[in-house]
Amino acid sequence: DAKTTQPNSMESNEEEPVHLPCNHSTISGTDYIHWYRQLPSQGPEYVIHGLTSNVNNRMASLAIAEDRKSSTLILHRATLRDAAVYYCILDYGGSQGNLIFGKGTKLSVKP
Amino acid sequence: DAMVIQNPRYQVTQFGKPVTLSCSQTLNHNVMYWYQQKSSQAPKLLFHYYDKDFNNEADTPDNFQSRRPNTSFCFLDIRSPGLGDAAMYLCATSRDYRGGIYNEQFFGPGTRLTVL
Numbered sequence: 001d002a003k004t005t006q007p008n009s010m011e012s013n014e015e016e017p018v019h020l021p022c023n024h025s026t027i028s029g030t031d032y033i034h035w036y037r038q039l040p041s042q043g044p045e046y047v048i049h050g051l052t053s054n055v056n057n058r059m060a061s062l063a064i065a066e067d068r069k070s071s072t073l074i075l076h077r078a079t080l081r082d083a084a085v086y087y088c089i090l091d092y093g094g095s096q097g098n099l100i101f102g103k104g105t106k107l108s109v110k111p
Numbered sequence: 112d113a114m115v116i117q118n119p120r121y122q123v124t125q126f127g128k129p130v131t132l133s134c135s136q137t138l139n140h141n142v143m144y145w146y147q148q149k150s151s152q153a154p155k156l157l158f159h160y161y162d163k164d165f166n167n168e169a170d171t172p173d174n175f176q177s178r179r180p181n182t183s184f185c186f187l188d189i190r191s192p193g194l195g196d197a198a199m200y201l202c203a204t205s206r207d208y209r210g211g212i213y214n215e216q217f218f219g220p221g222t223r224l225t226v227l
Binding site: 045098099 | 115152154155201214215217218219
């Protein structure tokens with residue numbers, strides 16, 4: 001299984017940008033990169049996904065390295081509500097679309 | 112709003128007493144998943160259904176079973192719960208397997224299982 005590596009924890013100040021890194025050096029050409037987050041006492045929620053190009057949506061931006069071996073989730077202005085565990089996941093996009101969750105990054109946001 | 116609903120939110124059972132957790136969805140998605148999440152750990156996939164086709168993860172204990180009687184509902188049965196089965200159980204759905212947006216998973220709020 002392709003694996004991802006993320007820092008265990010990160011801290012940010014409210015209203016500042018946050019860059020959450022993820023390494024996925026064994027990614028294959030058809031693997032999508034997904035990001036999910038899990039707020040305390042809730043189920044995970046989808047944040048964003050991409051394949052090769054950078055992506056933007058209302059929640060975040062995803063910057064994908066040219067060699068696709070790493071990616072960065074960008075929260076443009078962190079709020080207290082963004083404090084969560086962020087999971088970077090490779091999606092094989094094949095016949096078994098299982099998401100294998102790694103340990104994730106616990107983001108703390110300080111007021 | 113279309114959503115994934117799990118009942119109950121909290122379930123207490125006794126050691127060895129069978130328990131069933133339920134999940135329903137209004138998204139009309141083909142795929143339904145069950146995950147187990149223990150304290151401070153990442154969610155771990157137990158099994159999933161693509162329509163009526165059941166797919167068990169290799170390391171899921173036999174103690175865990177699942178049923179999907181129709182598109183909307185999926186059940187997790189724990190035949191003889193042990194203390195180690197205390198966890199949050201998450202149900203999720205996705206439209207398909209084809210990768211990218213088709214594999215976006217929508218999670219329910221989870222059922223927290225306590226085993227006494």
